[in-house]
Amino acid sequence: MMVAYVVLDGFDLGVGILHPFLARTEEEKQLMMRSIGPVWDGNEVWLLAAGGTLYFAFPLLYASAFSGFYLALMIVLWLLIMRGISIELRMQMEIGVWRAFFDGLFFLSSLLLAVFFGAALANVIRGVPLGADGYFFLPLWTNWRVGPDPGILDWYTVIGGVVALVALALHGALYLVVKTEGGLDQRSRAAARVLWIALLALTVVSLPATVFARPDTLANYQRYPFALAVPAVVLLALGGIWYFSRRSDDRRAFACSCAYLSVMLVGAAIGLYPRLLPSSTDASRDITIQKALSGPHTLHVGLAWWAFGMCLALMYFVIVYRMFKGKVSLEGGGYGH
Amino acid sequence: MSVTALLLHRIHFAFTITFHYLFPQLTMGLALLIVVLKTIAIRYKDDRYNQAARFWSKLFAINFVIGVVTGIPMEFQFGTNWSQFARYTGGVIGQPLAMEGVFSFFLESAFLGLFLFGEKRLSVGMHWASAFLVFVGSWISGFFIIVTNAWMQHPVAYRVLPNGAYEVTSFWGLLTNPWGLLQYAHNMSGAVITGSFVMCAVGAFYVLENQFAEYGKVFLRVGVIVGLISCVTQIFPTGDLHGRYVAKHQPAAVAGMEGLFNSQRGAGIVLMGQPNEEKQTIDNPLVVNDVLSFLIYGTTHGEVTGLDQFPRDQWPEPLPLLFFSYHIMAGLGTYFVLLMAVAGFLLWRGKLFRTRWALWPLLLSFPLPYIANTAGWMTAEIGRQPWVVYGLIRTSDGYSKYVSAGNGLFTLLGFMGIYAVLSILFIVLVYRIIQKGPEVTGTGTASTGTSMTVA
Numbered sequence: 001m002m003v004a005y006v007v008l009d010g011f012d013l014g015v016g017i018l019h020p021f022l023a024r025t026e027e028e029k030q031l032m033m034r035s036i037g038p039v040w041d042g043n044e045v046w047l048l049a050a051g052g053t054l055y056f057a058f059p060l061l062y063a064s065a066f067s068g069f070y071l072a073l074m075i076v077l078w079l080l081i082m083r084g085i086s087i088e089l090r091m092q093m094e095i096g097v098w099r100a101f102f103d104g105l106f107f108l109s110s111l112l113l114a115v116f117f118g119a120a121l122a123n124v125i126r127g128v129p130l131g132a133d134g135y136f137f138l139p140l141w142t143n144w145r146v147g148p149d150p151g152i153l154d155w156y157t158v159i160g161g162v163v164a165l166v167a168l169a170l171h172g173a174l175y176l177v178v179k180t181e182g183g184l185d186q187r188s189r190a191a192a193r194v195l196w197i198a199l200l201a202l203t204v205v206s207l208p209a210t211v212f213a214r215p216d217t218l219a220n221y222q223r224y225p226f227a228l229a230v231p232a233v234v235l236l237a238l239g240g241i242w243y244f245s246r247r248s249d250d251r252r253a254f255a256c257s258c259a260y261l262s263v264m265l266v267g268a269a270i271g272l273y274p275r276l277l278p279s280s281t282d283a284s285r286d287i288t289i290q291k292a293l294s295g296p297h298t299l300h301v302g303l304a305w306w307a308f309g310m311c312l313a314l315m316y317f318v319i320v321y322r323m324f325k326g327k328v329s330l331e332g333g334g335y336g337h
Numbered sequence: 338m339s340v341t342a343l344l345l346h347r348i349h350f351a352f353t354i355t356f357h358y359l360f361p362q363l364t365m366g367l368a369l370l371i372v373v374l375k376t377i378a379i380r381y382k383d384d385r386y387n388q389a390a391r392f393w394s395k396l397f398a399i400n401f402v403i404g405v406v407t408g409i410p411m412e413f414q415f416g417t418n419w420s421q422f423a424r425y426t427g428g429v430i431g432q433p434l435a436m437e438g439v440f441s442f443f444l445e446s447a448f449l450g451l452f453l454f455g456e457k458r459l460s461v462g463m464h465w466a467s468a469f470l471v472f473v474g475s476w477i478s479g480f481f482i483i484v485t486n487a488w489m490q491h492p493v494a495y496r497v498l499p500n501g502a503y504e505v506t507s508f509w510g511l512l513t514n515p516w517g518l519l520q521y522a523h524n525m526s527g528a529v530i531t532g533s534f535v536m537c538a539v540g541a542f543y544v545l546e547n548q549f550a551e552y553g554k555v556f557l558r559v560g561v562i563v564g565l566i567s568c569v570t571q572i573f574p575t576g577d578l579h580g581r582y583v584a585k586h587q588p589a590a591v592a593g594m595e596g597l598f599n600s601q602r603g604a605g606i607v608l609m610g611q612p613n614e615e616k617q618t619i620d621n622p623l624v625v626n627d628v629l630s631f632l633i634y635g636t637t638h639g640e641v642t643g644l645d646q647f648p649r650d651q652w653p654e655p656l657p658l659l660f661f662s663y664h665i666m667a668g669l670g671t672y673f674v675l676l677m678a679v680a681g682f683l684l685w686r687g688k689l690f691r692t693r694w695a696l697w698p699l700l701l702s703f704p705l706p707y708i709a710n711t712a713g714w715m716t717a718e719i720g721r722q723p724w725v726v727y728g729l730i731r732t733s734d735g736y737s738k739y740v741s742a743g744n745g746l747f748t749l750l751g752f753m754g755i756y757a758v759l760s761i762l763f764i765v766l767v768y769r770i771i772q773k774g775p776e777v778t779g780t781g782t783a784s785t786g787t788s789m790t791v792a
Contacts (some may be wrong), residue, residue, distance in 0.1 A: 037454070041405065042446040045438060051412050052435030059427025059502060066416025066423070067737035073417055074748040077410045078755055084406040085759065092399070092766050135420065137739035294428040295504030302432055305508075309439035316447035323455060 008043040010261055011254075012036040014172015016083065016110025017165065019103060022176070022187045029103065033090065034328045035179040039320060040087060044080070049313075056302055058292040060134055061276050068128060068136040069120070072152045076116050083109035111165065118164025122157035125268055126150065126213045127280035134287060146213050148281060156213040163202045167261060170195040174241070174254040181327050189245070192253075196242055203238065207231070210271075214278070217271035230267040234260060345745035346418045346736040351718075352749065353410055355711055356756050360404030362710050365479055365525065366532020367397050368472035373559060375465050389555050390468070392775035393536070398453055399766050403759055410752070412438075418745065422725050422735030428504040429495055429511065430485045437481035445474030479528070480521055487517030489726050490717065491586055503729075519582055520717070523575040526567050527713060530673060531706040533564030537680070538703035539771055541696040549774040554690055557699070561684050565677040571670055577632075583720070584633045587727065588642040590720030593653040594663035595629055600643040604629040612660045617644075653722045662715035669709040676702060 015036050023029040055062045066073055086106040090099055126146055128136045141151035144158075153161075173195060176188040210217055221227050240256035272278060276292055279285040293299065371390050378386035412434060415423040423431075448470040456464050488495075494510030495503045505511050537560035543553025584591045592598075596607050598617040606628040610619035627637035644652055653659050676698055683689035689696075721727055725735040 037450075039450065042443065042450065044409075045442040045446050048409060048412055048442060049435065049438030052431065052438045055412075055415065055423065055427050056431025056435050059424050059431060062416045062427060062431070063420035063424035063737075066413060067418070067420035067740055070417050070737070070740045070744060071748075073413060074751065077413060078751060080409050081406040081755060081759075084402060084409075085762065088398070088402040089762060089766065093769075134424075135737075135739050294431075295498050295502070297506060298428040298432065298504050301505065301508040302435070305436060306439065309436065309443075313439060313443040316443050320447045320450055323451060323458065 008039075008046060010168045010171045011175035012040040012043055012172070013110045013114050014168040014170065015176060016106050016172070017114060017169045018172050018176070018188070018191060019110070020107050022173075022184060022191060024183065024187075026099075028184050029099075030091070031180060031184060031328055032176065033087065035176060037087070039324065041084075042317065042320065044084075047080075053302075053306065056298060057294055058276065058289075059294060060292040061287055064130070064134050064136065064287060065124075065277055068138055069123070069152060070137065071140050072116060072120065072138075076113065079109040079113045079116070083113065114165045114168045115161035118161040118167075119153060119157040121164070121265070121268060122160025122213075123152060124277060125160075125210060125217070125272065126154075126156055127278040127286075129281050130277070130279040130285040130287065132285065134285070134291075150280060156209055159202075159206055159209055163199075163206050166195055166199045166202055167264075170199055170241070171254075171257045171261065174245070174250070174257045177245075178250045178254050179328050192241075192245060196238075196245070200238055203234065214271075220270055220273055224270075227270050230263055230270060233263045234267065237263060342740070342742040342745060343733055343736055345742050345749060346740070347732070349418055349745055349749045349752075350414055353407070353414065353752055353756075355714075356752075357404065357407040357411055358711065358714065359707055360400050360407065361475070361479070362528040362531045362707070363400050363535060364397065364404050365475045365528040366530070367393060367400070367535070368468075368475045369529055370532050370536055370559060370563060371397060372465075372468050372472045373563065374555075375468050377559075379461060379465060385551065385555055388775050389552055389559075392552070392770075394453065395770050396767060398449075399763065399770075401449065403763055407756070407759070418737055418740060419725070419735050420737040420740075422730060425502045425730065426489075426726060428498070428502055429492075430488050432505060432508070432511070433481040433484040433488075437478050441474050441478035441481065445471055445478065448474065476525065479525060483521040483524060484512055484514065484517045486717070487514045487520055490520070490721055491516035492726055492729055516582060516586070519575065519579040523571065523579045523713075524710075526571045526575050527706070527710045529563060529567035530571060531710060533560045533567060534673075534699075534703045534706045536560035537564060537699045538701075541700040542771070543774070544690055545693065545696050545700065549776060550690075552775040557680075557689060558684065561677060561680045561689070561699075564673075565681040568670070568673040568677045572674060576670065581633060584641075587720060589644065589647045589651055590653055590659070591633075592642055592644045592647075593656050593659045594716060594720060595641075596660045597629070597641060597643040599645050600640060602630070602640045603627045603637050604639075604641040606632070607664075609664070612657050614656055651723065653720050655719065659716060659719040662712040662719065666709050666712040666716055669705050669712070673702075673706070673709070 015032055019029070019032055023032050051062075082105050086102040086109065090102040090106070093099070123138075128138060129148070129150070130136050138150065138152045141153040142149055144151070144154045146154050146156045170192055173188045173192040177185055177192065180188065221230075237256045237260035241253050241260065244250070244253035244256060274289045275286045276289055277287040279287075294302070371393050374386045374390040374393065377383065378390065415434075448467045451459065452464065452467040452471050455467065459467065488511065491514060492503075493514045493516075494505055494507040496506050498504050536556045540553040540556030540558075540560055543549045544557065580591075595604075596610065596612045596619045597604060598619075603626070605624040605626040607619055608623045608625060610622040610624075613620050629641055630639040631637050633639060633641060680689060680695055680699060683692050683695055723731055723733070725732040
């Protein structure tokens with residue numbers, strides 16, 4: 001579910017990051033908003049549903065991580081609020097200042113959210129100072145070092161944030177290439193090329209940084225050699241983005257970007273397995289799947305309705321994306337918007 | 338120190354949930370009313386009702402957005418501010434919360450998009466269906482939240498695991514918690530009251546102002562009829578049954594609500610007064626004899642348990658707030674029935690649209706259901722104290738120990754600031770929509786449907 005969230009909400013975050021750079025006219029700004037208008041809300045629901053699922057399936061992890069990352073999470077909540085209203089309220093008034101304000105808010109909140117999500121993942125990889133009772137509390141930053149007394153932001157997690165920022169911006173650019181025409185389409189292509197080079201460089205930097213921050217990430221890859229397919233797929237997906245973009249096969253390029261994001265997450269999960277939230281101080285305090293899992297009956301029941309609900313959700317998504325497929329234009333009825 | 342942190346976490350949750358619920362109650366009420374409008378439009382081929390539905394869907398959309406963005410923090414606050422509670426109860430109440438996301442939010446977000454953006458692309462029937470599914474989604478969402486709350490009020494179908502956490506034993510039992518079903522009926526009826534009062538107020542405004550009066554009459558007709566039905570069901574049967582159930586399972590809460598310090602046979606009901614905790618009396622009481630016993634037991638001789646039967650550390654607190662919340666809720670509920678009965682009578686006689694003395698209270702009363710719904714929730718939540726899960730986990734054991742009072746206050750102030758801005762934006766936008774009125778070519782060109790007026 002986290003993968004679904006990142007792949008789906010990722011592109012509308014990316015559109016937000018690119019918004020001030022690619023759109024030159026009011027019409028183009030509207031087009032960019034329209035391309036995500038009917039779907040961003042549904043994409044964000046994945047985050048909520050994932051949060052809820054985390055809550056019932058791994059209550060300990062939910063309680064520990066959410067209270068420990070308290071400040072960062074609250075800031076993420078504020079950003080989600082600001083982003084939501086800037087998308088929805090922008091069109092409500094035909095006043096230049098009003099729209100410019102929400103454009104700015106949309107850009108800033110999208111950008112910071114991407115950074116925070118990347119940093120969050122990096123925090124989980126690096127580990128947190130878990131106490132004996134399974135709790136911790138991290139300030140936003142301390143000395144910016146990956147040490148025994150880390151903050152939510154240090155040099156490693158900032159790299160994670162920047163990787164996420166560039167990856168999601170690229171994801172958004174590729175989405176725009178699929179959904180738009182003319183000047184916007186051309187500029188999105190150009191942006192995608194620049195972002196692709198940046199992402200390649202960052203991906204290459206982030207791998208040794210991860211090994212430095214958490215040396216035992218490689219253990220699982222040594223134990224299960226088939227997991228080495230993960231980095232291979234990461235590189236393949238990156239190559240695919242370049243290859244298909246050059247040939248103007250836009251859908252495949254976007255699909256490769258989806259694959260890249262998914263496999264980066266899967267790769268992190270494999271590196272951590274069976275840990276969900278490792279301790280940075282004492283390995284015996286790691287929150288593992290075993291420790292955090294809910295009771296058997298809860299999981300049994302949960303899995304049943306969850307599978308059913310996911311099928312329904314997928315069905316809705318297919319319907320909505322089919323309804324709004326193709327390039328966006330400014331024609332067609334807005335109902336109440 | 339710890340008291341401050343506990344109090345701040347309570348205020349943090351109370352503030353964010355109270356502000357949040359101002360919006361979903363209108364969402365759920367209006368969702369039903371929009372379906373009603375669209376149904377009438379199709380059934381009687383009356384385009385005024387279609388136009389009315391378009392108008393309300395604009396208000397609905399803004400209201401929905403604020404509801405969504407203020408709702409996201411709620412789901413996360415269990416973990417951030419109430420981690421100890423979350424850790425032990427996740428196996429039970431995490432389920433309905435996750436189900437809300439999976440079954441309701443996906444449905445709502447998917448079909449709201451179709452409903453708002455797709456009128457031209459969809460057939461009449463399909464567009465009606467998308468409105469209907471938005472309604473269903475929002476009401477399912479309410480159901481799962483009530484199931485969650487009902488378990489905290491009246492835990493059923495659970496067992497304790499070796500590590501001290503709770504686990505659900507019967508999923509069906511959790512969903513059909515009798516407390517939850519009663520609370521759901523009472524709550525949804527309350528949401529419909531909010532929706533219909535808002536619709537009546539806009540209608541009364543248009544009629545009194547003699548602008549868009551045709552639509553004003555449509556709003557009043559639908560609003561008064563739906564309002565009358567929901568105001569009656571709010572008291573009987575839902576309020577009555579729910580009250581008796583609370584009296585049976587949370588007697589301390591009822592004693593606190595009624596300000597009954599000493600157990601009494603033939604207990605009277607206090608209509609007004611101020612609870613005095615030191616002297617354990619009600620100051621300036623206005624009492625009707627025997628009524629409380631009658632309401633709970635159906636006989637004036639029943640003995641109602643007073644607070645004296647409970648140790649002091651099991652009294653709901655803050656007690657005066659519980660007393661006032663309950664009395665505000667019940668008092669307003671009574672007023673709603675009277676107002677709607679009068680308006681309904683005038684409507685039936687065909688005089689409502691000319692009776693200015695009845696239109697004025699219909700215009701001015703729209704804030705009151707918000708107050709009544711909030712007061713009702715405060716009654717439920719304070720009545721449950723000092724427990725976060727009734728009889729199982731104390732509120733003082735549930736909060737996040739490592740989130741200091743300073744951090745709690747920091748984010749509380751942050752939320753207050755953001756929500757203040759949201760309120761202003763909301764009021765400005767709603768004011769503009771009402772001012773422009775329903776005679777807008779909502780299906781016109783351009784993405785800016787709201788910007789095209791026909792004066």
